[in-house]
Amino acid sequence: MAGDLKKVAYYPGCALEGTGHSYNRSTKEVGKALGLDLVELKNWNCCGAMEVKNVDPQVQTYLSARNLTIAQDMGFDTVMAPCNGCYHNLKKAEYDLTHNPQAAQVTERISKKAGHKAYEPGGVETIHALDWIKHGVGEEELKQRAKGKLAGLKVANYYGCMYTRPRHIFPEKDQGPGSESTSKPHFMDDILAAAGAENVEFPLKTACCGGAHSLSDSDISTKLVLNILTTAEACGAEVIATECPTCHSGLEMHQVRAEKVLGRKTSVKILYFTQLLGMALGLSAKKVGVQENLSDPSEFLRLKGLG
């Protein structure tokens, strides 16, 4: 990790202002509870999500790079993005601007016309909310603070696609002990285990939820999500912990759709890892935005003595 993680730039992204608002809320609350300061990027823009690259990949690189310029102008060397899509795109921009002269040229050109300095690679490191908590606080402190509050909670940790693929844009991963793995990621497992959760063996940690086609090809998304939900249940999980707003709302939406369209009902709960961690740190369900989730886990949380 670059510098001090006690105060980093924060890039929430569009989804966290919309359907992923509870992820935004719980991330900020967890930060507050753990003494980690977040300073939101001033006047940020969309990173391009999964759509702009299909219109033109270089535009996506520019859009992401503009946010990195803002972080740098604000004097930060680290920006934290909790959304897998944002995190992935900022990482990809960093990679492309280093390795692809055409990408650098287009970013230079559009930045100039837009009237700001073009981002130069190496200026800012992008980290995920998982890196932020794992390295900014650490498991020992989490253990002491959470006092095993999640004990007995059986969790399947679901990371999705964009946190690990393609691996070449994540040079810090797969670097031996202590680093994150792209084939079997474990940072979320580590964090929730420190808070007392019982992580189940879950083979679909990095399976795809079909998020890119959540609406444009709903039937495939429903099939892929149903596979994730039923596998988690078969592995003994009561909760799927998520760390991406697209995955999270995809799982929630298609859990309903699978029931309505295919008649396949599943009961596994879906919560952001920041919501679980927040409640482990003693925050209320309301404080971590559970009421803003599309699905309603309140009865389950009551039974578990959480929130």
Next chain:
Amino acid sequence: MPIHEKSLIRPENLITNDSLVIDGVDVSGHWSTFIKSRTITDYNEAMEDEISALPGGENIHRCWQCGSCTNACTVNAVNPDFNPRYWIYLIRQGLEEELLRDKDIIWQCVSCNKCTYACPRDVVPEGVMKATAHWLELKGHTPKSPSTHFDEGFTESILATGKIEEGRVLRTFFQRTGQPLNQPWLVALVGGLVKRFPLGYLIRMGWSTVFRPRTSNWSRTGRAIEEYVSERRAEQAKALGLDTEGGH
């Protein structure tokens, strides 16, 4: 060197003789199954170059047909006809007619990047799938896919304001693809939300509709991007030999 996956051989190209004896050995029935030999004369020699001129298709020439992409593919596991390795082979051979048999499913790539992760040759098969789907649309072989409608509506929103508002993207998408908004599952979903959290949710929804989220002083940036995109579009149309006035 072609790879023959049994699933890729169409039934009309298989010959099975009910009774056949070769060199005194009875090979009747299943034992005498042959693939009919074909002579193909109409290659589209420009196809590989055209697809590699579209964003994502740049590295198609690197493919050595190992099949890691298809083996890793999320969509292939749901639909065995979705076969990136095979399509890359067809494109590189110029077998347009064969490719067109699958024209309606190529856009269904979910961009999970498992293929790109697995590819030992840095072909970026995910990008090739997108380039191929665009090529099919640009050449008029398929109408714009739902995915293209979604990508375009999404990108327009960013060019206009610097950000997206999910409700607007959703409404634009349903409108452009001619689908009603009152899908039973969507109604159940929103209904559940409103019931649990009526005031806050409605206020937020109303707020984002009226006060569209936007990046301030964005218009110069939006214009600079638009200018670049239309230049690229013209270049691509030229590479595909299309009339630049019409088309996409």
